[in-house]
Amino acid sequence: xxxxxxxxxxxxxxxxxxxxxxxxxxxxxxxxxxxxxxxxxxxxxxxxxxxxxxxxxxxxxxxxxxxxxxxxxxxxxxxxxxxxxxxxxxxxxxxxxxxxxxxxxxxxxxxxxxxxxxxxxxxxxxxxxxxxxxxxxxxxxxxxxxxxxxxxxxxxxxxxxxxxxxxxxxxxxxxxxxxxxxxxxxxxxxxxxxxxxxxxxxxxxxxxxxxxxxx
Numbered sequence: 183x184x185x186x187x188x189x190x191x192x193x194x195x196x197x198x199x200x201x202x203x204x205x206x207x208x209x210x211x212x213x214x215x216x217x218x219x220x221x222x223x224x225x226x227x228x229x230x231x232x233x234x235x236x237x238x239x240x241x242x243x244x245x246x247x248x249x250x251x252x253x254x255x256x257x258x259x260x261x262x263x264x265x266x267x268x269x270x271x272x273x274x275x276x277x278x279x280x281x282x283x284x285x286x287x288x289x290x291x292x293x294x295x296x297x298x299x300x301x302x303x304x305x306x307x308x309x310x311x312x313x314x315x316x317x318x319x320x321x322x323x324x325x326x327x328x329x330x331x332x333x334x335x336x337x338x339x340x341x342x343x344x345x346x347x348x349x350x351x352x353x354x355x356x357x358x359x360x361x362x363x364x365x366x367x368x369x370x371x372x373x374x375x376x377x378x379x380x381x382x383x384x385x386x387x388x389x390x391x392x393x394x395x396x397x
Contacts, residue, residue: 185269188258191235196220197228208251265331345369345377357395
């Protein structure tokens, strides 16, 4: 699901309350209805939307009572800065992800132990601490991104600092053609090409057979 659609879906207070309840335990419609104080019919409508989005799943017990639970982990980011407004969603990575391949991230991947409660408690404590540290690191990075973009504005005399910063940001994901870059940053191709030539003269980018790339 598109992150903007997901943001609209979660913009409803009752859907958020349903998810908070399901985060504690699976529930059936009547339980949810009593908890959030709306009719069962309205609850069913909310659950259907959440289920269609893949956020909620259901199962039926031996008494044919239908229980709902949260289906998967999801991270939704909303970024608002002088240079950016947007949303981004991410689902959990495959358990087999090799974290050591991340260039700027160093994490000790410890053995999970034998599954004893003591080992699980220690692992949970370690992961909670790591999550807090990553959150702080993310805030620091976002602050630095804004600072660097400010410097682009100050150093580019023709007032196109934001355009130059957007091009560098787009090229950080790999080489691209003028047309693709123009589409990505939503700027006229001729303006993009002129900016690329300026950046090339400054030794920032270079043109190859595959398009433009950072030097």
